[in-house]
Amino acid sequence: MSTQNQKTRTIEEINHKILKGDAQVLTAEEMKKLVESSGVEVAFKEVDVVTTGTFGAMCSSGAILNLGHADPPIKIQRAWFNDVEVCHPGGAVDLFIGATNFCEKKPFEYGGGHVIQELVAGNEVELRATAYGTDCYPRTAVKTTITKDDLNQFYLLNFRNCYQRYNCAVNCGDETIYTYMNKLLPHMRNATYSGAGEFNPLMNDPDYETIGFGTKIFLGGGQGYIIGAGTQHSPKNLNGTLMVKGDAKTMSPEFLQGAAFTRYGTSLYVGLGIPIPILNEGLVRKTAIRDTEIFTDVIDYSVMRRDRPKLRQVSYAELKSGIITVNDKRVRVSSLSSLKMAKKVAQTLKDWIDEGQFALTSPIERLSLDTVFKPMRQTQEIPFVSNVMHPAVTCMENEEIRVIAERIVTKSVNHIVVISSDGKLLGIVTSWDITRAMAESKNVLADIETRKVITAHPDEPLENASKRMAQHNISALPVIDSERKVLGIVTSEDVSKLLGR
Amino acid sequence: MARILIRLNENLVPEPVVSEVILENNILVAILSAHINSKGGEIVLEVPDEGVDKIVAAFRQKGATVTVPKLIEVNSDRCFSCGSCVALCPVEAISVAEDLTIEFNKEKCVGSVCSICVDACPARAINSRFSNTENLRSSNGHREK
Ligand code: SF4
Ligand code: SF4
DSSP, rough: OTTTTOOOOHHHHHHHHHHHHHOEOOOOHHHHHHHHHHHHHHHHOOOSEOOOOOEEESSOOEEEOOOOOSSSOOOSEEETTEEEEEESSTTEEEEEEEEOOOOEEEEEEEEHHHHHHHHHTOOOOEEEEEOOOOOSSOEEEEEEOGGGGGGEEEEEEEEEESSSOOEEEEEEEOEEEEEEEEETTTSOOOOEEOSGGOOTGGGGSSOOOSSSEEEEEEEEEEEEEEEEEOOBBBBTTBBOEEEEEEEEEEEOTEEEEEEEETTTEEEEEEEEEOOOOBBBBBHHHHHOOOOOOOOOEEETTOOOOOSSOOOEEHHHHHHHHTEEEEEEEEEEEEEOOOOHHHHHHHHHHHHHHTOOOOOOOSSSEEOOOOOOOOOOOSSOOOBBHHHOBBOOOEEESSOOHHHHHHHHHHHSSSEEEEEEEBBBBBEEEEHHHHHHHHHHTTTOOHOOOOOSOOBOOTTHHHHHHHHHHHHHOSSSSEEEEEOBBEEEOOOOHHHHHHHOO | EEEEEEEEEEETSSSSHHHHHHHHHHHEEEEEEEEEEEEEEEEEEEEOOOGHHHHHHHHHHHTTTEEOEEEEEEEETTTOOOOOTTGGGOOOOOEETTTTEEETTTTTTTTTTOOGGGGOOOTOEEEEESSSSSSHHHHHOOOOO
């Protein structure tokens, strides 16, 4: 029974209060303000539950559904909903819709995420399926339309959701790139980030003291459960993830929205909220965490490697301000996940608890605190530009063409890279340019050099550099660093030696 | 107000085309952006609705190419206020309101000539559909598809 100076409370006590309608529930936003104004002790006395929320693109989302049997029955081999191929992972009529599979007719624009949203909204979707036919399942094709009411089971089943925090992405390259972090303009003309920062569920309970296997949550506008740590769960560096499941029939299309990322593909925006029972003062301190205390890395996505350069650390407070400074440059930054919807998730969950519609559960198993996320074991390494580049033969802009011609002969190369006195790339001349210049008796290098040079970075896959040479119909690329200093050169001969073409 | 995009070829660059058009027609225009070098130029102008036809005709007569950009539209039913579009906008026409709703300022947006935000919207809520002046819709003023 509760006493005035109690230092802890249990989930049973909180549920009892919820039933009676006098549990004190605050959203994460309100909790932070209360702790700041009144302190930990008061907040512990006054608050039973803190609701958190996030709403972001969660690609590892999907839905399991059961169609019931056709007559004659079919053991589905391949199936499509609205022309989006789905997987057939089990028995005859169980299907899995993956959020990122997209429609063959509208590639990148319409995919599994949209199909899930339409089903959740109660719309009809078209099903096409084919099979090889067996004695027990003779049918080889089926075509029909269904709604969620026609399904036996329709579960949202997301195997990696609710990242604790995520990177901030920029592009230091020369061209716009389209990534899962959305459109990134060249030369860091914008930055994107994801995650709700101080509203994120896992950030408010970073030791997973109350969040675990069996915790009941807000999922997609309905109720769901955590069924374990998500794939790539990496708690040691605050990159925890969740695997979650819920009855999609009870969910709402407002909190499950299909999305399309240009040249990346489709996904599903998922609203996910977790109630955190305030069992002790430690949890008061944890749920008081602010955006100024949550940091993430600014990553250069122009580098096509697994380990991309980290340019600096930023706090979520800086990210939410709309401007960050990277390498002395002011970069406008905006979010990819919706903070407005994240707050709506936390508020809705709060309302449910206030109205006695949602009771808390104790986890039956805690999430791991020490899993590491390993890279892929690769039995074959792919070559990078740095593996084959060699020193470039260079010249300065004020050298005589005759001298450069001699250098081409003695070094027996076809390309000379023109550099400034501090080693930065200015241009390139080929043996062909030089021959022509001599024939036309031109003497000034500046008249014949190519200034718009197509370049390569040491860290990019050789395959990419090779494609670029073919695309521009050229046979060498100077290799430069981010400051345009010339590091070497890679030629089509190097490529063919290594890639055999 | 309507926005128009003027493209000048390299022969027109040295000419005071814009000032001439303004003076000869006696219509005030605002220059929203101008990118000009020796090879040619692109200028976005804001023109009062009554003067659009005259101004467009005057620029065309001087040899400039005139495009009337379409308005960018945001379908607020589809927008879930993610914010992806905000930092992309070069003229800061998109902003985050106090309640975290994403707000779109039609007055500031330069229209379909920019379109940077359009393919970045994961909800596909941003479109360029309408010509920005009614009377130009029928003329060959709007060349965007
Ligand atoms: S079209 Fe361009 S100017 Fe208009 S809102 Fe989008 S990014 Fe801004
Ligand atoms: S990118 Fe689209 S969904 Fe996101 S805020 Fe902008 S208009 Fe809304």
